Amino acid sequence: MSTRRLLEQLAREGLVDRDALDEATPLGQRTRDALAGLTGEGLRLQQAGASVSVWLGALLLAIFLVQMEITAVVPVGLAFGAAGLGLAAVLARGPATLLELQLRWIATIGGQVLILASLGEVIGDDESLCVAALVVQAITVWLVRDLAIGVVSVLVGAGALLVLAAELHVGPFGHGLLALFLGTCICGLWVLQAPLAARLGRLWQPLAYALPLAVWAPITIGAGSRREGGDPGGLPMFLGTWAADAVLLSAGWAALSTWLIVQAGRERPELRGGAQRAAYAGIGLTALLGLDTPGLSAGLTLLILGQLRASLNLRLLGLTAVGSFLFFWYYEHGSTLLSKSIVAVSHGALFLLLAGLLRRKAARPRKAQARPLAARIADLRWLSLALALGLAIPGYVVVQKERVLSSGETVLLRLAPVDPRSLMQGDYMELRYALVSELPDVERLAPRGALIVTRDVDDVARFVRVDDGRPLAPGELRLRYAKRGREVSLGAETFLFPEGEGRTLEAARYGELAVAEAGDSVLIGLRDEARRPLGTRLHDR
Amino acid sequence: MSDPLAGPPIAVRLHALASAGVLDPAAFERARELVGGTPTVDAWYRFARFHLIILGTVLAVAGAIFFVAANWDVFTPHARIGLAAAAMAAATLAGGWIGLDKLSGRAAGLAGGLLFGPLLALVGQVYQTGADAFELFLAWAVVLAGYALATRFVGAWITALLLAVITIYLWIGQALGSHPFDTPGLWGSLAGAAALSALALHRRVHRGPSDAIGLVALTLGWCITFAHGAVAISIDGWPFGQVIALLLALALPAVLLQLGRRLDDFGLERLAVAHLFGLLTVAEGKLVFDVLDAEIGGLLIMGLLLSVQGYVGGEWFRARRPREEDVS
Numbered sequence: 001m002s003t004r005r006l007l008e009q010l011a012r013e014g015l016v017d018r019d020a021l022d023e024a025t026p027l028g029q030r031t032r033d034a035l036a037g038l039t040g041e042g043l044r045l046q047q048a049g050a051s052v053s054v055w056l057g058a059l060l061l062a063i064f065l066v067q068m069e070i071t072a073v074v075p076v077g078l079a080f081g082a083a084g085l086g087l088a089a090v091l092a093r094g095p096a097t098l099l100e101l102q103l104r105w106i107a108t109i110g111g112q113v114l115i116l117a118s119l120g121e122v123i124g125d126d127e128s129l130c131v132a133a134l135v136v137q138a139i140t141v142w143l144v145r146d147l148a149i150g151v152v153s154v155l156v157g158a159g160a161l162l163v164l165a166a167e168l169h170v171g172p173f174g175h176g177l178l179a180l181f182l183g184t185c186i187c188g189l190w191v192l193q194a195p196l197a198a199r200l201g202r203l204w205q206p207l208a209y210a211l212p213l214a215v216w217a218p219i220t221i222g223a224g225s226r227r228e229g230g231d232p233g234g235l236p237m238f239l240g241t242w243a244a245d246a247v248l249l250s251a252g253w254a255a256l257s258t259w260l261i262v263q264a265g266r267e268r269p270e271l272r273g274g275a276q277r278a279a280y281a282g283i284g285l286t287a288l289l290g291l292d293t294p295g296l297s298a299g300l301t302l303l304i305l306g307q308l309r310a311s312l313n314l315r316l317l318g319l320t321a322v323g324s325f326l327f328f329w330y331y332e333h334g335s336t337l338l339s340k341s342i343v344a345v346s347h348g349a350l351f352l353l354l355a356g357l358l359r360r361k362a363a364r365p366r367k368a369q370a371r372p373l374a375a376r377i378a379d380l381r382w383l384s385l386a387l388a389l390g391l392a393i394p395g396y397v398v399v400q401k402e403r404v405l406s407s408g409e410t411v412l413l414r415l416a417p418v419d420p421r422s423l424m425q426g427d428y429m430e431l432r433y434a435l436v437s438e439l440p441d442v443e444r445l446a447p448r449g450a451l452i453v454t455r456d457v458d459d460v461a462r463f464v465r466v467d468d469g470r471p472l473a474p475g476e477l478r479l480r481y482a483k484r485g486r487e488v489s490l491g492a493e494t495f496l497f498p499e500g501e502g503r504t505l506e507a508a509r510y511g512e513l514a515v516a517e518a519g520d521s522v523l524i525g526l527r528d529e530a531r532r533p534l535g536t537r538l539h540d541r
Numbered sequence: 542m543s544d545p546l547a548g549p550p551i552a553v554r555l556h557a558l559a560s561a562g563v564l565d566p567a568a569f570e571r572a573r574e575l576v577g578g579t580p581t582v583d584a585w586y587r588f589a590r591f592h593l594i595i596l597g598t599v600l601a602v603a604g605a606i607f608f609v610a611a612n613w614d615v616f617t618p619h620a621r622i623g624l625a626a627a628a629m630a631a632a633t634l635a636g637g638w639i640g641l642d643k644l645s646g647r648a649a650g651l652a653g654g655l656l657f658g659p660l661l662a663l664v665g666q667v668y669q670t671g672a673d674a675f676e677l678f679l680a681w682a683v684v685l686a687g688y689a690l691a692t693r694f695v696g697a698w699i700t701a702l703l704l705a706v707i708t709i710y711l712w713i714g715q716a717l718g719s720h721p722f723d724t725p726g727l728w729g730s731l732a733g734a735a736a737l738s739a740l741a742l743h744r745r746v747h748r749g750p751s752d753a754i755g756l757v758a759l760t761l762g763w764c765i766t767f768a769h770g771a772v773a774i775s776i777d778g779w780p781f782g783q784v785i786a787l788l789l790a791l792a793l794p795a796v797l798l799q800l801g802r803r804l805d806d807f808g809l810e811r812l813a814v815a816h817l818f819g820l821l822t823v824a825e826g827k828l829v830f831d832v833l834d835a836e837i838g839g840l841l842i843m844g845l846l847l848s849v850q851g852y853v854g855g856e857w858f859r860a861r862r863p864r865e866e867d868v869s
Contacts, residue, residue, distance in 0.1 A: 003554055004546035006572055015568035021546070027563065034561035035545035038554050044862050048855035053818060057847030064840035098855045106848060147553075194566035197559035204560050205553070270582045279589075307588045310578050311552070322596065326603050330610070337611035341604045348601030355593035355645065358586070380637035382691035383650055387633040390657040390684040391626055394664045398622065401668040427612070485718020496666045498612040523669035536614040538667055 003035065036095055037147065049101030050148050058106040062113035070114070077118030084111025089143040108149055112136055130164035133157070141206055150206030158182070158214030173245040176294065179218035180252045183298060186211045187256050190309050191263050212302060212317050219298045219321045246292045253297035254287035260304045267308075274361060282354050289346045292335060295325040296347065337499050404522045405539055408514030409477060411453065412460045412527060413490070415511050428496040429526075431511055436488045438463045445488065450478040450519040458531055460510065467519075478519030492523035501535045508534055550576050591644065595696075598648045602655045609659040609666070618667040625663050629656040636692065647694040654688030654697060657681055675711035678704050698754050706761055709733040722772045724782045731769060731782075731789055737762030738793055742800060750808050759812070766793045767816055771823045775831075790820060807862060818854055822847065 010016040019025035023032060036042065071077030088107035091100050119132045137157035141150045165178050189196055189208040197204040261279045265272045283300075290296050299322035306314030329340060414434040435453070439445070450467035454475050467478060482489050492513060497505055508526035512533070515521045526534045548554065550572065559569045573579050580588070605628065609621075616624070636650030658681045664670070665677060682704035689697035709729055713719050719726030737758045744755030770790025773783040794813035801809030825846050829839040 001550060001576065002547055003550045004544075006550045006575060007546065009575060010564075010568050010572060013571065015571050016564065020563050030561055031558065031563045032545045034557045034563060035554055038548075038557055039543045039545050040548050041543050044859055047862075048858040051851045051854055053822065053847045053854060054851035056822075057844045057849075057851055059844075060840045060847065061844035064837060064844060067837045067840060098859060099852060102848070102851055102855065147557075193556070194559060194569040197556060197569070198562060198566060200560070201562075202560050205556050208556070264580075264585065267579050268582060268585070271585060275582075275585070303592060307580060307585065310580055310584075323599075326599075330603075330607065337607045338613055341607035341611060343604075344600045344607055345604030348597045348599070348604055351593045351597030351600065355590055355597060358590055358593065359645075375642075376638060376640060379641045379646070379691075380634065383633050383637040383641075383653070383688070386684065386687035386691045387630055387653065389687050390629060390633075390654070390660075393680050393684065394622070394626070394661050397661075397664050397668065397670065401670075427610075484716060487718050492669055495669060496612060498614045499610075538614075538618050 007031075045096070045098060045101055046148055048098055049096075050105065051102075054102045054105050055109060058109035059113065061106065062110040062117075065110070065114060066117045071117040071121060074118045074121050077114050077121070081111045081113075081115030081118060084108065084114060085140060085143055087111075088140075088149070089145070092145045092149070104144065104146055104149065108140060108144055112140065127164060127167045130160045130167060133160035134164070141203065145202065147202075147205055150202075151210045154206045154210035155214055158211065159217075162214075162217060173249075175218055176245070176249040179215055179298065180249055180256075180294075182211055182215040182218070183253065183256055183301060186215060187259060187301070187305060190305055190314075191259065193309070212305075212314055215298070215302075216317060216321050216324075219295045219325060246294065249294040250287045250291050250297055253294050253301050254283050257283045257297065257301045257304055260301070260308050264308055278354070278357065278361070282350070285350055286347065289350060290343055293325075293329070293343055295329070296322060299325055400520075401522050404516040404520050405514050405524075408516045408520075408522065409455075410459050410524075411455060411477065411479070411513045411515045411521075412458065412510040412531065413513060414460065414509065415526075427499055427502060428494045429505060429508065431493050431495060431523075433490060433493075433511065435461055435463050436490070439466075439488060442483075442486065442488055445481075445483055447483045448481070450480050451490075452476050453479050460531075477515055478517070479513075479515055479521060480519035491521055495523060495526055498536055504535050514539075552578065594645055594648045598652045598655075602652055602659075605656055605659045606662075609663050612666055622660070622663055622667065625656065625660040629653050629660055632656055633688075641692050641694075647692050647696075650688060650692040651694055651697045651700070654685045654692075655700070657684045675708055675715050678708040678711055682708055695753050699757050702754065702757060702761075706733065706737070722769070722776075724780070727769075727782045727786065730765060731786055734762050734765040734769065735789060738766060738796075742796065745806070745809065746800065746804065750806055763793070763812060763816065766790050767819055770816075770820050774820060774823045775827050790816075810861060811858070814854065814857060818850055821850065 004021065007016055007021055011018045011021065017027055019027040020031045022028040037046065065071070065080070070080060084107045088104045088111065091104045091107065096104070115136055116129070116133060120129055123129050123132060134157050137153040137160065140153040141157075144150070144153075162175075162178065165175055168174075170178070185207070189204065189211065193204070193208065200207070258280060261276055261283070265276050286300065287297055299318050301318070302321055303315055303318030306312070306316075306318055326344070330337075415431045435451070439451070445466065452464040452467050452472065453461040454464055455461055455477070461477075461479070464476060472478070479490060482491065492511065495505070495508075495511070505526055507528045509529045510527040510531060512524045512527055513521045514524055522539075524539050525537050528534055555564065555569065555572055555576070555578075558564045558572075559566075564572060605625070609625065613621075630653070632649050633653030636646050636648075636653060639646035639649060641647055641650060658677065661677050661680055670676070682701050685697060685701040685704060688694075689701050710721060713721055713726035713729050717726050717729070719729075721727065721730040741755050741759035741762050744752045744758065748755060750756075766789060769786040773779075773787035773790065776783050794816040797809045797813035797816070801807065801811075801813060826843060829835050829842050829846075833839070835842060
């Protein structure tokens with residue numbers, strides 16, 4: 001169906017004036033003006049004109065002017081900047097060629113940089129500069145009648161708002177309220193799109209298209225920087241305690257999701273009743289289970305909004321927000337991994353339970369026949385093979401390590417620890433063994449081999465020589481090594497420990513290894529200066 | 542100039558008409574209804590079920606990862622390993638029992654494959670096999686490829702592919718003690734980029750541009766190859782490895798252009814041109830700022846060069862982009 005056909009259909013139903021189809025009438029002209037930049041050719045032109053090369057080129061030209069100290073004379077800088085924005089506004093008044101479209105971008109970017117750089121000469125603080133950036137973006141959206149430039153301006157404006165909030169040290173709750181405010185704006189713009197588009201005019205599109213991208217930032221970014229003890233720059237969705245402010249934010253996102261479901265019922269009355277009640281229950285339980293994780297609720301709100309407005313982009317944004325939130329959440333130290341695990345698993349179980357209930361209760365035709373047993377067995381056969389492979393690998397490692405543990409000698413190696421968090425395996429210490437620094441001429445070492453060590457009365461290892469095949473003297477032991485670049489690894493350079501034991505293990509001065517006859521080793525634990533074991537011991541030998 | 546009313550009534554056009562006051566709220570809602578912009582009950586059902594199953598699976602597996610990472614010492618090490626293995630086996634067998642022809646069955650099977658990661662991580666914790674995660678990710682990628690073969694689930698293949706790429710870079714850093722832009726790590730990274738690009742192009746030729754595995758492989762291969770090309774141009778001295786990297790970075794767009802023309806695939810052509818323009822920009826930057834040592838003047842030269850480049854690229858884009866919409 002073409003836009004013309006659609007308008008004809010609406011005219012037949014009395015919803016649109018027929019003049020909209022007639023180019024000679026004012027309404028017909030308005031229709032064409034509205035769609036002028038959005039024809040197939042217009043959209044192609046927009047894509048061709050908005051290239052990274054042009055943006056970077058414009059930025060460099062503007063920086064050149066700033067470097068030439070044009071903005072040092074503030075009125076001159078402001079005049080040039082205003083001229084740039086004015087030129088962009090004039091170029092955006094009518095249909096454009098590719099060159100004119102690209103000049104719009106160059107003039108807009110150049111104008112904005114010159115104005116902000118000039119204002120930077122007289123404005124002393126970052127907060128005021130953020131406000132100035134917001135005002136400049138608002139002026140740009142108002143002046144330059146170009147949808148793509150409008151969208152980017154709203155994005156930059158939202159970025160300035162977030163930076164302003166950080167500069168004002170509004171704290172986690174303030175950032176959360178800002179995210180919730182943006183979320184409310186997004187839901188409002190899209191749920192009430194028909195009346196708001198008519199009321200806001202050409203402002204509606206840049207706001208509705210750009211704000212969902214802007215809210216993604218406070219949902220996800222910054223989680224990794226939050227540390228125990230509280231960081232004022234941290235974000236609320238990563239609060240470690242069930243504080244009243246986190247509850248409020250979570251409830252806020254749940255309220256937005258509820259609004260979207262209410263709207264879905266209005267637009268599709270068939271959804272009212274059981275389906276809607278189940279959705280309310282799901283949203284309520286999600287908020288309840290994740291009181292300190294409103295970031296998850298925010299992602300789900302975007303997802304539901306995407307479905308309500310049949311927008312794949314919004315749905316993808318919602319999924320991306322949930323995925324990014326989970327990633328940053330893992331590295332956040334405000335709450336324990338155990339409590340995060342409970343929250344994530346309970347959410348997962350709730351969703352799977354709801355999916356099962358939905359299948360049972362939904363009034364839609366289902367395949368009447370049960371799946372034949374032969375088909376199930378065929379599926380199980382292939383999956384069992386994959387499962388066997390999956391269990392064989394860790395099984396082999398377990399057997400190998402248990403052998404070393406049961407027959408190995410205890411050796412202590414002097415060390416110097418530090419403590420990051422591993423991808424997947426939790427908190428750990430990086431261990432550096434003093435023994436390695438005693439090795440002569442590491443460059444000449446074979447890529448793999450064994451070191452010969454002896455032990456003193458406290459089992460502390462002393463380096464003797466690199467294994468050259470000679471028989472071992474009494475009291476000597478082999479210890480395997482492997483070269484990694486210029487480093488020598490003894491196979492136990494990290495010690496993974498239970499969450500919360502980091503402080504206790506700071507006293508570690510020795511690594512305790514079980515070393516088998518062939519030189520294979522297992523790191524059993526850590527010991528302090530007096531050789532006393534530290535922390536939880538997994539293998540009592 | 543084409544007729545503004547000729548194109549299909551996509552969302553951006555309806556929004557523009559509503560913003561201009563051509564469509565009042567009632568007309569706008571009716572227009573959405575006519576173009577299928579209001580999801581049906583069935584669409585809501587499919588949306589809810591799909592996302593509940595996928596998000597439920599992802600969150601359950603994420604919870605398992607968090608649990609393992611917590612390294613909770615209330616259970617004995619062997620009990621923990623047993624629990625993780627039991628969870629993996631239960632999810633896998635549940636997938637087979639529900640049936641791999643259903644989304645829930647495939648998701649359960651995929652969860653079984655994903656739970657292999659936490660299981661191996663747990664073994665690593667208990668026996669302190671090291672936080673060098675590349676061995677873990679390598680084993681995980683292999684096992685997940687097995688699950689992907691069994692479940693025939695695109696999501697499983699994509700996850701296995703991503704794990705394989707992570708493995709390469711962890712291996713370069715942790716096993717080779719090297720860097721992706723420095724030998725010997727460079728060879729590993731280049732081999733990975735070439736393999737990804739070859740896989741992507743093979744799938745593009747045989748399955749078309751909408752193939753999800755091909756798209757992921759193409760995105761990764763393109764990004765890695767471009768990064769190598771950019772570093773090869775900007776590095777001083779041109780060691781042998783960087784020459785090979787640059788040759789690969791130039792060969793990829795050549796192949797993309799050739800294939801794009803042969804398959805009438807504008808996406809490939811566009812990617813090739815973006816690649817070449819990007820490398821050209823890096824070369825210009827090197828020439829202006831490093832060789833000619835132009836400081837402030839260099840900003841002007843680069844700004845003008847990039848603007849011209851943007852114009853030339855834009856004209857190429859307009860000339861080459863298919864115009865199917867104009868004839869509707």
